[in-house]
Amino acid sequence: MQELIKRAKELLADGTVARVLGWKAGDLAFNPEPAYFETPESLEDFVYDGFCGANLSKYMIEASRLEGKTMVCLKPCDTYSFNQLLKEHRVDREKAYIVGVGCKGKLDIEKIRKMGIKGIRGISGAELAGDAETLTVDTVYGEKTCAYKDAMLERCHVCKGKEHKIYDELIGESKDTKDADRFAEVERIEAMSPEEKFAFWQSELSKCIRCNACRNVCPACSCRKCVFDSNKFDSAQKANVDSFEEKMFHVIRAFHVAGRCTDCGECSRVCPQGIPLHLFNRKFIKDIDEFYGEYQAGEDAESKGPLTSFTFDDVEPGIVAERG
Amino acid sequence: MQRIGVFVCHCGSNIAATVDVKKVVEIIAKEPGVVHAEDYQYMCSEAGQSRIQEAIREKNLTGVVVCSCSPRMHEATFRKAAEKAGLNPYMVEIANIREHCSWIHKDMQEATEKAVILARAAVAKVNLNAPLQPGESRVTKRALIIGGGIAGIQTALDIADAGYEVDIVEKTPSIGGRMSQLDKTFPTLDCSACILTPKMVEAAAHEKINIYTYSEVEKVSGFVGDFNVDIRKKARSVNMDKCTGCGVCQEKCPSKKIPNEFNRGLNNRSAIYTPFAQAIPNVPVIDREHCLKFKTGKCGVCSKVCQAGAIDYDQQDEIVTQKYGAIVVATGFDTIKLDKYDEYAYSQNKDVITSLELERIMNAAGPTKGHLERLSDGKAPKEIVFIQCVGSRCSDDRGKPYCSKICCMYTAKHAMLIRDKYPDTNVTVFYIDVRTPGKNFDEFYRRAVEQYNVNYIKGQVGKVIPQPDGTLLVQGSDLLDNKQIFKKADMVVLATAIEPNPDVRKIATMLTASIDTNNFLTEAHAKLRPVESPTAGIFLSGVCQGPKDIPETVAQAGAAAVKAIGLLAKDKLTTNPCTAKSDELLCNGCSTCANVCPYGAISYEEKQVNDHGIRETRRVAVVNTALCQGCGACTVACPSGAMDLQGFSNRQIIAEVDAICR
Numbered sequence: 001m002q003e004l005i006k007r008a009k010e011l012l013a014d015g016t017v018a019r020v021l022g023w024k025a026g027d028l029a030f031n032p033e034p035a036y037f038e039t040p041e042s043l044e045d046f047v048y049d050g051f052c053g054a055n056l057s058k059y060m061i062e063a064s065r066l067e068g069k070t071m072v073c074l075k076p077c078d079t080y081s082f083n084q085l086l087k088e089h090r091v092d093r094e095k096a097y098i099v100g101v102g103c104k105g106k107l108d109i110e111k112i113r114k115m116g117i118k119g120i121r122g123i124s125g126a127e128l129a130g131d132a133e134t135l136t137v138d139t140v141y142g143e144k145t146c147a148y149k150d151a152m153l154e155r156c157h158v159c160k161g162k163e164h165k166i167y168d169e170l171i172g173e174s175k176d177t178k179d180a181d182r183f184a185e186v187e188r189i190e191a192m193s194p195e196e197k198f199a200f201w202q203s204e205l206s207k208c209i210r211c212n213a214c215r216n217v218c219p220a221c222s223c224r225k226c227v228f229d230s231n232k233f234d235s236a237q238k239a240n241v242d243s244f245e246e247k248m249f250h251v252i253r254a255f256h257v258a259g260r261c262t263d264c265g266e267c268s269r270v271c272p273q274g275i276p277l278h279l280f281n282r283k284f285i286k287d288i289d290e291f292y293g294e295y296q297a298g299e300d301a302e303s304k305g306p307l308t309s310f311t312f313d314d315v316e317p318g319i320v321a322e323r324g
Numbered sequence: 325m326q327r328i329g330v331f332v333c334h335c336g337s338n339i340a341a342t343v344d345v346k347k348v349v350e351i352i353a354k355e356p357g358v359v360h361a362e363d364y365q366y367m368c369s370e371a372g373q374s375r376i377q378e379a380i381r382e383k384n385l386t387g388v389v390v391c392s393c394s395p396r397m398h399e400a401t402f403r404k405a406a407e408k409a410g411l412n413p414y415m416v417e418i419a420n421i422r423e424h425c426s427w428i429h430k431d432m433q434e435a436t437e438k439a440v441i442l443a444r445a446a447v448a449k450v451n452l453n454a455p456l457q458p459g460e461s462r463v464t465k466r467a468l469i470i471g472g473g474i475a476g477i478q479t480a481l482d483i484a485d486a487g488y489e490v491d492i493v494e495k496t497p498s499i500g501g502r503m504s505q506l507d508k509t510f511p512t513l514d515c516s517a518c519i520l521t522p523k524m525v526e527a528a529a530h531e532k533i534n535i536y537t538y539s540e541v542e543k544v545s546g547f548v549g550d551f552n553v554d555i556r557k558k559a560r561s562v563n564m565d566k567c568t569g570c571g572v573c574q575e576k577c578p579s580k581k582i583p584n585e586f587n588r589g590l591n592n593r594s595a596i597y598t599p600f601a602q603a604i605p606n607v608p609v610i611d612r613e614h615c616l617k618f619k620t621g622k623c624g625v626c627s628k629v630c631q632a633g634a635i636d637y638d639q640q641d642e643i644v645t646q647k648y649g650a651i652v653v654a655t656g657f658d659t660i661k662l663d664k665y666d667e668y669a670y671s672q673n674k675d676v677i678t679s680l681e682l683e684r685i686m687n688a689a690g691p692t693k694g695h696l697e698r699l700s701d702g703k704a705p706k707e708i709v710f711i712q713c714v715g716s717r718c719s720d721d722r723g724k725p726y727c728s729k730i731c732c733m734y735t736a737k738h739a740m741l742i743r744d745k746y747p748d749t750n751v752t753v754f755y756i757d758v759r760t761p762g763k764n765f766d767e768f769y770r771r772a773v774e775q776y777n778v779n780y781i782k783g784q785v786g787k788v789i790p791q792p793d794g795t796l797l798v799q800g801s802d803l804l805d806n807k808q809i810f811k812k813a814d815m816v817v818l819a820t821a822i823e824p825n826p827d828v829r830k831i832a833t834m835l836t837a838s839i840d841t842n843n844f845l846t847e848a849h850a851k852l853r854p855v856e857s858p859t860a861g862i863f864l865s866g867v868c869q870g871p872k873d874i875p876e877t878v879a880q881a882g883a884a885a886v887k888a889i890g891l892l893a894k895d896k897l898t899t900n901p902c903t904a905k906s907d908e909l910l911c912n913g914c915s916t917c918a919n920v921c922p923y924g925a926i927s928y929e930e931k932q933v934n935d936h937g938i939r940e941t942r943r944v945a946v947v948n949t950a951l952c953q954g955c956g957a958c959t960v961a962c963p964s965g966a967m968d969l970q971g972f973s974n975r976q977i978i979a980e981v982d983a984i985c986r
Contacts (some may be wrong), residue, residue, distance in 0.1 A: 053694045065940075088914035089928075089943055223964035224935075225910050232910070233965055233974065308919035310832070310962060 005165035013251035016069025050126035057081035064092035075103040079165040080298030081219035100164035102172025105156040155265030158182040178266035205274040208246035214267035220257035259307035262298040333367035333392035342426035362646040377409035387450035412455030419446040441848035448983035463549040473501020475866025476654035480884030484532035498603035511768035524838035534635030548861030558640040561610035566634035569606035573626035578652040593693035648887040654865040664722040705814035715821030731819035731869035743776040903952035906945040911968035917958035925951035
């Protein structure tokens with residue numbers, strides 16, 4: 001973290017960048033938030049630790065319109081989103097100075113809470129220095145510990161790799177934390193009967209409070225005007241007429257990001273209701289892989305996605321329909 | 325709110341017998357926006373049309389819904405009628421209550437209910453319709469023919485004779501196609517080459533025809549009247565202007581062990597070759613895959629012996645870009661592969677051959693110089709068995725479900741020719757049915773049976789078993805005698821099913837022309853528009869559309885030419901105003917629409933926009949309405965909903981769906 005701050009100060013000082021896009025400490029020990037830093041002094045608040053899960057790529061849409069370059073800190077998986085945005089002409093490569101930051105898996109405070117660790121005042125071991133395998137949690141009930149690994153976000157267990165796909169320079173070490181099958185949960189749902197599937201999603205989606213956090217955080221949901229916010233379409237009302245309204249919102253959203261979603265997992269990370277929203281996207285990704293060959297959105301910024309290109313090897317539409 | 329008139333057609337009894345038209349009128353009259361509703365026996369008749377026109381004038385209608393047959397039949401009729409009464413033609417919508425309703429239902433109550441729903445959907449759409457104005461586009465007075473067989477040649481000659489420029493693109497080194505491989509033609513038994521080569525020569529000499537052989541269509545963009553085509557002229561390695569066609573290079577070429585495609589691989593050719601003696605152009609090509617010079621860098625014999633200095637090893641593929649008003653597909657056919665028909669022992673035994681191979685064997689320029697002999701030992705066969713429908717009329721997925729149409733006749737021809745030339749050779753034909761509809765066809769077949777004593781057995785062959793003595797044992801059934809037959813044969817000829825040239829899939833995709841499950845190109849209407857593709861400006865000639873013999877192919881080739889000429893004769897075309905339009909305030913500039921557009925109609929511009937007071941330069945999609953064909957691919961791909969199709973807007977479609985689901 002100190003190295004990052006030092007480099008950020010240098011870049012600000014020599015005029016390479018006009019601002020730094022990183023994370024600053026939140027009101028609690030485990031909720032740092034995305035922030036711009038425009039002066040060396042302001043960088044005092046800069047943090048980068050195990051709780052900095054937020055993907056900063058999407059902020060570059062806004063930053064691309066600002067005067068001067070922005071130094072943006074991207075973790076390996078964030079660079080996929082940046083590439084995808086670059087492919088869609090939503091960010092300006094010239095306006096970004098990308099510092100690829102090291103990542104050894106990000107933490108999920110909810111997982112720690114689920115272990116029965118309540119009243120959290122502070123956490124040590126989340127800093128990125130060293131290879132801490134244990135988190136020490138200071139709670140109002142005393143000190144508790146848990147394994148770093150057990151507190152990782154779901155997405156980190158299916159890590160896409162430690163390689164940054166796009167960057168100007170790299171600071172810090174990364175680790176591939178993959179230890180689970182990316183599509184296991186999707187397969188479990190696929191195996192359900194239509195009734196079971198419906199019941200599963202009804203129970204999950206009925207928790208939705210339509211706070212729009214998933215949409216707002218999603219780097220693929222970057223439309224200037226969301227169809228759900230526009231009176232030009234009937235989608236907004238459509239999402240509301242049904243007695244089970246949220247399903248329409250989430251299903252439409254999944255369709256809109258299909259083929260573009262990099263599976264960054266931000267939707268599920270920010271959902272205050274803990275809905276596994278990433279499973280919708282992952283179902284699409286699995287189908288795309290099976291129908292059109294393996295494809296990872298954001299792997300590069302040039303290639304055409306399988307849903308926007310045609311090859312003679314594409315499956316016939318009938319087969320797609322049959323699979324459902 | 326629109327003022328809509330609904331007109332329900334009886335179509336005689338076609339609709340009225342199954343749909344209660346009075347009830348449809350009664351219910352639809354109450355729909356929001358509907359100010360007039362009536363029914364009539366034949367809406368498409370003069371009287372029916374004037375009822376629509378009267379209602380438009382008297383009731384000040386702003387929109388019209390006609391509940392009748394498919395819009396493919398009469399949408400244009402009703403739009404024209406409405407236009408004459410002063411209504412914008414695009415304010416007319418059709419509810420198809422015939423094909424989609426009366427013809428597929430038996431129960432009147434159900435059919436009536438569905439008719440009401442379809443009418444309601446059309447009313448909901450018209451409520452959101454807006455007047456549209458068509459534009460104009462130009463017509464390039466030049467036609468492209470893909471394929472230089474008899475179909476392509478005939479179409480080219482007919483179009484060129486009408487005074488238009490024609491380019492033929494042929495994949496192989498010479499024009500002529502399948503017909504050039506045939507020996508004799510039914511039902512007159514005249515020599516195929518004797519009637520084909522004059523046509524080839526005529527095409528080559530025609531001042532309006534330009535032939536690209538050894539060339540392929542690489543890319544097609546544009547639309548009816550204004551296609552832009554890239555043609556890849558493959559490197560021939562021989563300078564066409566210098567070559568005199570003397571043939572010395574082919575004689576001297578040391579690599580002579582290459583299967584001769586023209587003779588179906590029954591003999592060999594050299595690496596530098598012209599496919600056949602009458603080839604046009606009479607300029608060889610070097611098969612680079614097999615040429616020693618290209619393989620090893622050593623050799624160069626052809627260059628040394630060529631007096632004209634025509635050999636050019638450095639020649640490169642060349643891309644020619646040309647504009648066309650019309651494109652005719654004449655890609656023809658090939659025989660199917662027989663790898664799924666092991667029971668006939670085709671791949672195991674040299675004396676089991678296909679009919680097309682027999683054509684080459686019987687031909688004086690063929691591998692046996694026209695002598696009928698067994699390919700295994702060169703002996704004259706005394707017993708020949710023909711097996712019909714090998715892969716045709718097949719109910720499983722090994723073959724084709726359709727009848728290849730030409731086999732019954734060419735088998736009768738082969739049988740007759742063999743019996744005539746070799747009277748001591750017995751000929752047996754196993755058949756399912758003998759199909760001979762065509763002028764002088766049945767007479768021809770009967771001649772084979774009655775005059776030439778060809779032994780026709782109704783029944784299929786189960787197995788061909790090669791015998792140790794070199795003969796073949798044919799096991800089949802005689803359905804008329806109801807018994808199993810074992811027949812010894814010296815040679816077995818398989819009437820192999822034909823299928824469209826496999827390249828046609830690629831070409832159809834480039835042309836956005838539709839193909840059916842058997843890879844035959846689909847016609848715009850099976851009966852009434854048999855030589856036009858549903859894609860405007862694309863015409864179909866020959867077997868690419870369906871199995872045909874030579875007379876039918878030539879007739880269809882002429883018909884395709886007439887359709888192409890009808891298009892080329894126009895100076896301007898009216899364009900469809902139902903094109904895509906991008907809302908620049910909603911556009912993200914993401915390029916998704918441009919990626920999916922099959923017509924290359926979408927480009928991006930950095931544009932100054934005013935978004936509710938925010939002025940900024942944004943990258944936004946812009947549609948070239950001259951190129952847009954209104955397919956709608958962009959509207960569904962656009963994540964932000966910025967793209968919409970005029971005349972089929974998202975709102976209109978959702979309104980229709982809502983009306984149906986109400």
